[in-house]
Amino acid sequence: MIRLRRPGGTVVDGLSMVVVQNTVPWTYFGRHPVTFTDTASFDAGLDLFAMRGLHPSETAVAAAQLLLMHRKPGGRATYRLRDQESFMVISRRPLALQLDGDYVGESDEVTFESHPNAVRVVL
Numbered sequence: 615m616i617r618l619r620r621p622g623g624t625v626v627d628g629l630s631m632v633v634v635q636n637t638v639p640w641t642y643f644g645r646h647p648v649t650f651t652d653t654a655s656f657d658a659g660l661d662l663f664a665m666r667g668l669h670p671s672e673t674a675v676a677a678a679q680l681l682l683m684h685r686k687p688g689g690r691a692t693y694r695l696r697d698q699e700s701f702m703v704i705s706r707r708p709l710a711l712q713l714d715g716d717y718v719g720e721s722d723e724v725t726f727e728s729h730p731n732a733v734r735v736v737l
Contacts, residue, residue, distance in 0.1 A: 635660070638655070651686055659697040
């Protein structure tokens with residue numbers, strides 16, 4: 615299981631999968647955008663989507679919402695945070711970590727921090 619620790623000591627236990635976004639969409643399924651949150655933005659903090667369990671029926675509903683209905687998944691098995699400056703994701707054992715779809719190794723503890731306006735683009 616995965617534990618989420620927020621600044622101030624707030625802890626959420628019992629998570630099975632975590633997706634962190636700083637932009638929308640998260641990825642694409644063919645031509646269709648896939649997004650776990652519709653509020654993520656480079657100009658704000660991080661958004662987090664998590665599943666409390668990966669029970670077949672709840673996972674199937676979330677997948678159908680994402681891929682077939684083209685909307686963010688919801689329900690009792692989901693957990694969300696919006697516009698967060700930082701948080702830590704902790705696991706009992708090392709889990710695979712991906713960054714922008716690339717495997718970056720395994721870790722049992724990762725701290726995520728938002729840095730709005732870290733990159734300035736001039737045209």
